[in-house]
Amino acid sequence: MDRRPAILIVDDEYSVRDSLEHWLRKDGYTVRSAASAAEALEALEASRFEVAIVDVRMPGMDGLQLQERMQAIDADMAVIMITAFVGQAILLEASLSYLGLGVQEPTPAWGLMLQGGAEEYALSAPWMAIFPGLAITLAVFGFNLFGDAVRDVLDAGYRTADIMQEGKTLISCTDMGSAVVEAMGKRAA
Numbered sequence: 001m002d003r004r005p006a007i008l009i010v011d012d013e014y015s016v017r018d019s020l021e022h023w024l025r026k027d028g029y030t031v032r033s034a035a036s037a038a039e040a041l042e043a044l045e046a047s048r049f050e051v052a053i054v055d056v057r058m059p060g061m062d063g064l065q066l067q068e069r070m071q072a073i074d075a076d077m078a079v080i081m082i083t084a085f086v087g088q089a090i091l092l093e094a095s096l097s098y099l100g101l102g103v104q105e106p107t108p109a110w111g112l113m114l115q116g117g118a119e120e121y122a123l124s125a126p127w128m129a130i131f132p133g134l135a136i137t138l139a140v141f142g143f144n145l146f147g148d149a150v151r152d153v154l155d156a157g158y159r160t161a162d163i164m165q166e167g168k169t170l171i172s173c174t175d176m177g178s179a180v181v182e183a184m185g186k187r188a189a
Contacts, residue, residue, distance in 0.1 A: 005050030009033040010040040010066065011082075012058045020053060037061035037069075044073050056083040084147045087140040094136050110136050 011017045017033040024031045034040035056063040096102030097111025117128030
């Protein structure tokens with residue numbers, strides 16, 4: 001019989017943890033989830049996991065610091081880092097490369113292309129700066145739209161808004177925008 005690896009999911013967002021846990025359990029994996037780095041370290045002390053899926057950005061100890069601690073406890077464990085902040089990573093890399101602090105030539109980087117085009121060809125060939133800048137803008141915008149769509153899919157069951165007054169639920173719906181519109185309609189009536 002094929003034994004599936006035990007997986008530890010570490011993410012501070014409930015909807016992400018719950019969705020990953022649901023999908024992996026459905027596929028037959030043994031899964032445990034943790035809402036913080038401290039909770040994950042406790043779980044790792046109590047049980048053995050072959051794989052950890054860790055969010056990069058968490059309050060307190062971030063995913064990179066947690067990875068170091070986890071690897072010190074169990075060097076054989078595979079750690080998969082996840083993040084929904086790809087757009088910010090692209091902007092950070094491009095900014096640092098533009099300033100000469102990031103990726104260096106001959107490695108291609110949008111920040112370096114933007115810097116070279118802006119400095120050397122600003123008047124004679126402006127497209128040398130326009131196209132890398134446009135690529136950065138479209139990539140960041142695209143990843144942000146994709147991240148929003150993924151969040152909407154993952155949060156669909158958790159976005160319930162209850163508008164309360166004096167301890168009584170006036171409105172309960174699954175979308176905050178609808179809640180605001182519904183509240184405005186009730187107030188006008």
